[in-house]
Amino acid sequence: MDLGTIWFILWGVLWAVYFILDGFDLGIGSIMPFFAKTDEEKRIMYNAMGPFWDGNEVWLITAGGVTFAAFPKTYAVMFSSLYTPLMLLLFALILRGVSFEFRSKVDSPGWRKLWDTCNFLGSFLPALLLGVAFANIFKGIPIDQEGILHGNLLTLLNPYGLAGGVLFVLLFAHHGALWLAYKSVGDVHARAVALAGKLWPILAGVIVLFLVMSFAMTKLFTNYLVNPILFVILLAAVAGLLLTCHYRRAGRILASWGASALLIGTTALFGVVGIFPALLPSSLNPAFSLTIENSSSSPMTLAIMLGVALVFVPVVIAYQIWTLRTFRHPVTKEDLEYEEAY
Amino acid sequence: MDTLMLSRLQFAFATFIHFIFVPLTLGLSVLIAIMETKYVRTGDETYKRMAKFWGKLFLINFALGIVTGITLEFQFGTNWSRYSAFVGDIFGSLLAIEATAAFFLESTFLGVWIFGWNKLSPKVHLLAIWLVAIAANFSALWIILANGFMQHPVGYVIQNGRAELGSFIDVITNGYGWNAFLHTVTGAWALAGFFVVGVSAWHLLRKQNIDFFTKSFRIGAGFALIFSLLVAVVGHRQGNIVAEVQPAKLAAMESHWDTQKNAPMYLFALPDPDNEKNSIEIGRIPSILSLMAFNDPSASVKGLKDFPKEDRPPVALTFSAFRVMVGLGTAMIVLAILAFIARHQPVESSPRLLKLLIWGIPLPYLCLQAGWAVAEVGRQPWIVYGIMRTKDAVSPIATSQVAISLAAFFVVYILLAALDIFLLAKYARSQPH
Numbered sequence: 001m002d003l004g005t006i007w008f009i010l011w012g013v014l015w016a017v018y019f020i021l022d023g024f025d026l027g028i029g030s031i032m033p034f035f036a037k038t039d040e041e042k043r044i045m046y047n048a049m050g051p052f053w054d055g056n057e058v059w060l061i062t063a064g065g066v067t068f069a070a071f072p073k074t075y076a077v078m079f080s081s082l083y084t085p086l087m088l089l090l091f092a093l094i095l096r097g098v099s100f101e102f103r104s105k106v107d108s109p110g111w112r113k114l115w116d117t118c119n120f121l122g123s124f125l126p127a128l129l130l131g132v133a134f135a136n137i138f139k140g141i142p143i144d145q146e147g148i149l150h151g152n153l154l155t156l157l158n159p160y161g162l163a164g165g166v167l168f169v170l171l172f173a174h175h176g177a178l179w180l181a182y183k184s185v186g187d188v189h190a191r192a193v194a195l196a197g198k199l200w201p202i203l204a205g206v207i208v209l210f211l212v213m214s215f216a217m218t219k220l221f222t223n224y225l226v227n228p229i230l231f232v233i234l235l236a237a238v239a240g241l242l243l244t245c246h247y248r249r250a251g252r253i254l255a256s257w258g259a260s261a262l263l264i265g266t267t268a269l270f271g272v273v274g275i276f277p278a279l280l281p282s283s284l285n286p287a288f289s290l291t292i293e294n295s296s297s298s299p300m301t302l303a304i305m306l307g308v309a310l311v312f313v314p315v316v317i318a319y320q321i322w323t324l325r326t327f328r329h330p331v332t333k334e335d336l337e338y339e340e341a342y
Numbered sequence: 343m344d345t346l347m348l349s350r351l352q353f354a355f356a357t358f359i360h361f362i363f364v365p366l367t368l369g370l371s372v373l374i375a376i377m378e379t380k381y382v383r384t385g386d387e388t389y390k391r392m393a394k395f396w397g398k399l400f401l402i403n404f405a406l407g408i409v410t411g412i413t414l415e416f417q418f419g420t421n422w423s424r425y426s427a428f429v430g431d432i433f434g435s436l437l438a439i440e441a442t443a444a445f446f447l448e449s450t451f452l453g454v455w456i457f458g459w460n461k462l463s464p465k466v467h468l469l470a471i472w473l474v475a476i477a478a479n480f481s482a483l484w485i486i487l488a489n490g491f492m493q494h495p496v497g498y499v500i501q502n503g504r505a506e507l508g509s510f511i512d513v514i515t516n517g518y519g520w521n522a523f524l525h526t527v528t529g530a531w532a533l534a535g536f537f538v539v540g541v542s543a544w545h546l547l548r549k550q551n552i553d554f555f556t557k558s559f560r561i562g563a564g565f566a567l568i569f570s571l572l573v574a575v576v577g578h579r580q581g582n583i584v585a586e587v588q589p590a591k592l593a594a595m596e597s598h599w600d601t602q603k604n605a606p607m608y609l610f611a612l613p614d615p616d617n618e619k620n621s622i623e624i625g626r627i628p629s630i631l632s633l634m635a636f637n638d639p640s641a642s643v644k645g646l647k648d649f650p651k652e653d654r655p656p657v658a659l660t661f662s663a664f665r666v667m668v669g670l671g672t673a674m675i676v677l678a679i680l681a682f683i684a685r686h687q688p689v690e691s692s693p694r695l696l697k698l699l700i701w702g703i704p705l706p707y708l709c710l711q712a713g714w715a716v717a718e719v720g721r722q723p724w725i726v727y728g729i730m731r732t733k734d735a736v737s738p739i740a741t742s743q744v745a746i747s748l749a750a751f752f753v754v755y756i757l758l759a760a761l762d763i764f765l766l767a768k769y770a771r772s773q774p775h
Contacts (some may be wrong), residue, residue: 017570051457054408055450058441065416065438072504079419079426080737086420086746091754093408098758101405105765147423148738219744252383297431298506305435312442316450338393339775340456 004292007070011164013281014066016075016265018059019168020175022256023264025053027176029096029123029171032116035136035180035195039109041188042116044331046100046342053100055171055320057093067279069305073295074279077147082133084153089129092303096122104342118200125155127172128165132156134162137270140283143290154179163174171264171290174199178257180250185330186223193248196256200245207267219281220274230273237266346736346745349421352751354718355416358711363407363762368482369534370400371475374564375468377558382468384695392558393471394459395774396538402765406758408449413751421744425725427458431506432498432513433488440484467761482530483523483557490519492726493717494587505729512568518583522717527581528573529713532674533706535566539681540703541770543696546689556772559688563681570674570677570706577671578634584720585643586637588727590653590718594660596631605631605643613657614655618647655722663715670709677702 035245036042058174066280068075079086095118101114121157139160142150149155174196181192211234224230228259240263247256282288335341343351374393381389415437418426454462455470462470491498497512498505506630507513539562542555587590592598597613597620609625629639636643646654681699684691718720725732 010726041433045588051453054453055411055446056447057408061412061445062438062441063414064419065434065441068415068426068430068434069438070434074435075419076423076427076428076737077433079416080421080423080739083737083739083743083747085419086416087750090413090416091750094758095413097409097412098405098761102761102765106401107771114385146738190770236573250492298502300432300510301435301507304507304510305438308439308442312446314384315443316446320450323454326454338457338458338460 003299003306004296005277006306007033007066007296007302008276008279008292009271011063011066011070012269014059014063014286016268017327018056018063019171020261020264021056021059021266022053022128023172023175024179025176026123026127027172027174027175028180029119030127030173031176031180031195031330032123034122035177035191035296040333040336043336043342044184044188045180046103046119047331048180048229050100050331050342051323055323057097060093064276066305066309070302071279071290071292071295072297072298073147074290076139077143077295078280079139081141081143081147081149082156085129085133085156089126089133092122092129094122095119096126100342120334123172124169127169128336131165131168131321132161134168134268134271137222137280138163138164138214138220138275140275140289141282143280143282143288144284145288147288147290158290160213163206163210163213167206167267169202170199170206174203174244175257175260175264178244178253178260182253182257186330187210187329193253194202196248201247204241206235211271214274220276223274223276233266233269233273237263237270240266343741343745345739345741345744346733348741348748349736350732352415352416352421352744352748353414354416355751355755356410356746357714357718359759360407360410361412361714362707363403363410364482365530365706366403366537367400367407368478368530369565369569370403370537371398371471371478372531373534373538374400375471375475375559375591376561378468378471382464387498388557390553391554391774395554396558397455398463398769399541399766401452402428402762404452406762415524421737421739422725422735423737424455427732427736428504428730428735429491429726431504431763432491435507436484436513437490440481440488444477444481444484448474449478449594450758464477479527484525487514487519488518488522489717490516490522491760493522493721494583494727495729500729505726516719518578518587519607521576521580521583523571523574523750525713526567526710528576529706529710529775530545532566532569532573532678533710535562535569535678536699536702536706537565538562539553539566540700542645543688543699544771547693547696547700548703549689551774552689556686556688559681563685563688566674567678567682570671570678574671574675581634582637588720590646590649591660591716592635593644593649593718594655594657595662595664595716597657598631598643599647600645601648602638602645603632603642604629605635605641607631607634611661613661615654615657618709652723660716660720663712666712667709670705674702674705674709677705 002034032042032045036045099115099122103112136156142155144150154186177196177199181189181196184192240259243259243265244256249258259274277292278289280290367718374396378393381393406618451470451473455474457468460471491513494516496516497509499508538558542559542562545551545555546559596607597611599618606626607630608623612618612622612631614621631643632641633639678697680695721727723731725735
């Protein structure tokens, strides 16, 4: 396999890992206004993501950085042509990031409400925007040979893009509810499990709809029909969808969350594999697409970056798993009395 | 205004706001790690309380540093797409390495440190803050090496219509980048020293928690003195490097128009770029510019007139930012010496000194911002020195998009910075637990 293809796969995997990890934070933030009845419940939700959300978000920075390093032309065209949605995403993430740190720093209900609103918007909007953006990438965006977008934000809000947005919001909300269930006890735990149960059939419906729309409105299945072995990815997604329900009913919440992670990861990879070898397909003319071939870095950069990734990424994964294990206990009232708690 | 000017303003504004938060993060993380090390070694609970008290201020500040940093990375793609496509091979890989090798470590172990006080053994907990401090500064190294490539491009070859990696070793051993890193980090550590000294002085002036804040003061004063001296030493070396590789920037820093030997320096001057001279020149010190730039009083220093007009940086801004940096840097050394002399019994020193040290908190902030202005404005009109002009680097996007996002940046960043300063002030004045 050539270096470009290896980096294409790593690129897809990095985005998938980001969606899996930050997905549960974004999901918890998105369900918070509808879920939490009291301030204490909100604090349980904040502290369920407390030690992790920051490290999770770095996967986004890494996914962005790797796009820049391995496929600079794709990075340039993708981010400049999706300027407005990307700026919205950044502002949303800014508000979310500071809401964690600021919320508990002034003892006033109005202050807390302000940051709760920011956390909600900063979670819901990124879920929606990432879904819309990636669905549009899967479908192809109207870029010309200069990499200039012919259209605006409304062009991106087409039915398929919106379906992708709804899909991501639901995937993350379901994923977040499961994480909250895993990290809580008593009434919050029971209600989080029940919420995941309520979201599941809607999510399953939207997944079916999204697949049908992908079949009818995009060229994503071409690669699959040429190489039927790739259908393994779709099978894994289906398995994730069914298993997450099965484990939840069996009361094995962590396993159910893991199945949800599999579902999210394979959903992202489903699209990435579908657009191969393009990273950013053009809907105007396939010749204008940004591909591995016309947008990758020099072989030397790709090789050095691969060395860096092979050394550091396993280390990162190891210490992030250690962190997840160290803080795996459920958040209880005693934890909320902890001085540093959010 | 066009997309280029708006994008420049947006990037400058986003960088300056980001750089309000980052230097304190770089230095304070090390100070907290030192405090916690003292706690683990001696078992003295005061040092644990110190780590927690200063840690709270660190965290408020850190949140803003992170979120403003994310936007900077993405702005290369959104606003400077032609630059990104041209240098991504080199510049992009340095950013990616920063995220993979440093930023993950910093963010993950910061979470561990915040939530781990009761969950981890003291030694593992101490390790977490040292990892945060090391990773934060390591992160700065990669970012400044990336900036170093823009300032003094090395290790590249132009082929396939872009700058491709020629030698990775040359890129990561770039002398400009390493010295700029040392200059920035010593400055940031001095800033953190002044921050701790200033906040401690505020409490000592009110005679509260004297033992706690005397100990904090002592650590901060030592730090402030060592690093405000080192930043000047490294800064001198930075001047030599600039003289060698960016002569137009050096000439703009001094508003030096005519190439000459034994070039003088003026304590005060008023640049008049339209007429290619200084309208006022006061306090001429002969040969000093030659001496400062090349360590040789008779060396010839190239003047701005020897550069085509389109290759000259904005003189007035570079010149005044350099004056502000050097002036404030000198004031910092004086203040740091005074604080160091008073460090054992600061509460018994004069209240005037304590007040002065409170007012000393903003000095290093302004000084560091001015330093970045010299580095970045002085690099103009180039985005990559001598290779790519800033005007050729901007994204082919609608002006209105950038205008709207710039307005949003102004509003959101100013509000957040104000809130941050409000919270920092609130918690700096609170009593340690």
